[in-house]
Amino acid sequence: MSLKSKIVIITGASSGIGKALAYEAARRGANLVLGARQFVTLCQITQDIEKQFGVKALAVQCDVSVEEDCAHLIKQAVLTFGKIDVLVNNAGMSMRALFKDLDLKVLKTLMDVNFWGTVYCTKYALPEIIKTQGSIVGVSSIAGYKGLPGRTGYSASKFAMNGFLDSLRVENLKTGVHVLTACPGFTASNIRNTALNKNAQQQGESSLEEEKMMTAEEVAKIIVDGIETRARTLIMTGQGKLTVTLSKLFPAWLDKLVYNVFAKEKDPLLK
Numbered sequence: 001m002s003l004k005s006k007i008v009i010i011t012g013a014s015s016g017i018g019k020a021l022a023y024e025a026a027r028r029g030a031n032l033v034l035g036a037r038q039f040v041t042l043c044q045i046t047q048d049i050e051k052q053f054g055v056k057a058l059a060v061q062c063d064v065s066v067e068e069d070c071a072h073l074i075k076q077a078v079l080t081f082g083k084i085d086v087l088v089n090n091a092g093m094s095m096r097a098l099f100k101d102l103d104l105k106v107l108k109t110l111m112d113v114n115f116w117g118t119v120y121c122t123k124y125a126l127p128e129i130i131k132t133q134g135s136i137v138g139v140s141s142i143a144g145y146k147g148l149p150g151r152t153g154y155s156a157s158k159f160a161m162n163g164f165l166d167s168l169r170v171e172n173l174k175t176g177v178h179v180l181t182a183c184p185g186f187t188a189s190n191i192r193n194t195a196l197n198k199n200a201q202q203q204g205e206s207s208l209e210e211e212k213m214m215t216a217e218e219v220a221k222i223i224v225d226g227i228e229t230r231a232r233t234l235i236m237t238g239q240g241k242l243t244v245t246l247s248k249l250f251p252a253w254l255d256k257l258v259y260n261v262f263a264k265e266k267d268p269l270l271k
């Protein structure tokens, strides 16, 4: 399915992978409905996209953890364009704190944004996407296949997303709706800066070396290719593929490997 002239909704489109997805979809001729909390930034993006690619792009202020905002986002898409072909549930947050130290607000916020945000948008968009036999996409993570230390809430929300999307795919085998679970590996973006610490405050710095990671633009291209070819699951890095395979074949061994990698290289929380 070519994205030319299709109507594509993307949540969390004001930065990172969501913003790159907006540019990639527009480059292929899609008209866009972009949702995010930062309305001014979003309007700058939609204006630039309309100018560069000659498509239509609508900005809608939306906090995906608020059900009414998600209903409003979907309603605005239908009122403006009359249909929806693709919903990309991309908005997401991360965290960095051991569970023993954690204010439970952190876990609740991550579930509200990453899991419930996906559920709300999908609930309101699905009747429209059944009409167009379009696509529902979740930008999930390898952390949705293997629990990562210091990321209990993040992994829980991404496992929940994966289970939700998996069930939805089976339920829709006869409706023609395509469901894609997209799992980037580590990608350079703002997500580690805005990750919540144990007190539910933004960490304000990245815990990892961002320059060694995939770029948001590379990830966006893979996801948009996956929408056009109606792929089922996208695991985007060799490290990700290995993690998913080892989690099935040697789960106890992988626990130790992940602990050691995070303790040695990735996260002083475990030192």
Ligand SMILES: NC(=O)c1ccc[n+]([C@@H]2O[C@H](COP(=O)([O-])OP(=O)(O)OC[C@H]3O[C@@H](n4cnc5c(N)ncnc54)[C@H](O)[C@@H]3O)[C@@H](O)[C@H]2O)c1
Pocket (backbone or CB within 6 Å): 011, 012, 013, 014, 015, 016, 017, 018, 035, 036, 037, 062, 063, 064, 065, 090, 091, 092, 093, 113, 139, 140, 141, 142, 183, 184, 185, 186, 187, 188, 189, 190, 191, 192, 194, 216
């Ligand atoms: N960067 C990575 O290493 C990586 C790896 C795997 C998966 N992901 C996933 O990719 C997605 C995009 O993340 P990113 O890396 O581009 O980070 P990012 O921080 O640049 O983008 C996240 C976007 O979601 C938005 N957002 C957060 N809370 C929101 C809310 N309540 N309502 C609406 N929008 C909200 C942010 O404002 C931002 O625009 C996330 O779901 C993330 O879990 C990222």
